[in-house]
Amino acid sequence: MANWYAIRVRGTGAEVAIYDEIGAYGVSAKGFLAELGALPEGTPVDLRLNSPGGSVFDAVAIHNALKRHAGPVTVWIDGIAASAASYIAMAGDEIVMPENAFLMIHNPSGLVMGTAEDMRAMAEALDKVKGSPVSGYAAKSGRTPEEVSALMAAETWFDAGDAVAQGFADRLIEPVRIAANFDIGRFRNAPPVLVEAVGVEPAPDNETDGAGTEVTDETGQVEDAEDEQAAAADTAQPLAETPPPSGAPPDPAAIRAEAIGHARAVVDLCRLAGQPQMAGRFLEEDASLDEVRTALLAAKAEAEPEIAPHHPQPGRSSAARPWGEIVARTFKLKG
Known part of the structure; x- marks a missing residue:
């Protein structure tokens, strides 16, 4: 499972790059905090951000850890610092932005399935969570x-x-070329110029870090190729340049849009079923939506307790539609 961050020790300090959705697909901030804590005390940190946000709980933990760090923290917003990522940015002693970069703040959001009490509890939790970013933004x-x-x-x-x-x-x-491997169009007020900018595929000579995201320095040049031989092998392969037998060249934008749509559908199905932690495994296995639905229904059936006839308990009548049918109908409509 790919990380959404990378921490590299430099001669004069450390570079921390967050170039993806924070906490995506079950990867928590635990590893990030462990690696950050392992840096020598007083190490200067350059934090590079190009992220749409993600888990607000992970973001709060990262923000607090950076605030506790004894050395100076400089935040470079290389493209986008949105949502939870913008709160992480507030931990910097100095925040630097290229002229074409963006920062976005909004209320935390969440999903819940359950009773009215469950939903009220979620609303209360969101109100409490909002207090941390409000304080951070106000202080800065x-x-x-x-x-x-x-x-x-x-x-x-x-x-x-x-x-x-x-x-x-x-x-x-100075401005840099903005690129991202996430869908910025999910936000309701995203500036059109930004949506258009990040929709452009990265140039062929750019390389990526371990998370599959582009890491650039202040001038927009890519740093630290970790495996030059692998990169050379990739550039030597002409498959992406060769048109398919039909004669029509592959459309990178269409392929990317299809992959993003599939990933979002998988995540939505898992959230609807109350099993968001399963999304990462499905995406890693490249499971189809039908396979995802089947696995989620099976997981729900295993988790739902049976009520023995000799021990009657309150619940739905035998004439009520089974939960599995309701979930199946929901998934069918959504998929």
């Missing part, structure tokens, strides 16, 4: 918590100039 920008809360409720996007002007960042640098 100098705005009041009420002002920050209103900006979060509106899902506010800041370009680099606005972020500096309003106190959410400290310094501007």
Whole structure:
């Protein structure tokens, strides 16, 4: 399972790169915190961000760990710091943004399946979780918590100039080419110029880090190829350049869109079934949606206790439709 972060020790400090969805597919912040804690005390840290956000709980843990770090922390927003990623950015002693980068803040959100009490509990949890980012944004920008809360409720996007002007960042640098392996269109207020920019496929000579994401320096140049022989082997293969027998060349944008759509459908099915932790395994195994539905229904059937006739308990009548049928119908409509 690929990590969404990478930590590399440099001659003068350490570089930390978060270039994907935080906590995606079951990978928690535990490993991140362990690697960060292993750095020598006082090590300067350059944190590079290009992330749509992710788990707010992991983000809070990462933010607090960076705040505790004894050395200076400089945050470089290489493209996008949205949602939970923007809260992590607030841990920096200095926040630097290229002129074409973006920062976004919004309210935390979550999914719940269950009773009215379960849903009220989720709402209360979200209200409590919101307190951490409100405090972080307010402390960095100098705005009041009420002002920050209103900006979060509106899902506010800041370009680099606005972020500096309003106190959410400290310094501007020259523009860089923005690329991302995540779907920025999921946000309701994403600027059209940003959606168009990240929809462009990376140039062929770019390489990726261990998470399959592009890591660039301040000038937009890719750093530290970990396996030059593997990279050379990749560039030597002409398969991607060869048109299929039909004569029509492959459309990278269509392939990418199909892969993203499949991944989002798998995650949605798992969340609807109350089994979000299973999404990572399904994606790793490249399971079809039919296979995902079958496995989720089987997991639900195993988890649902049987009520013995000699020990009657309150519940649905025998005439009620089985839970499995309801879930199956929901999945069929969604898939």
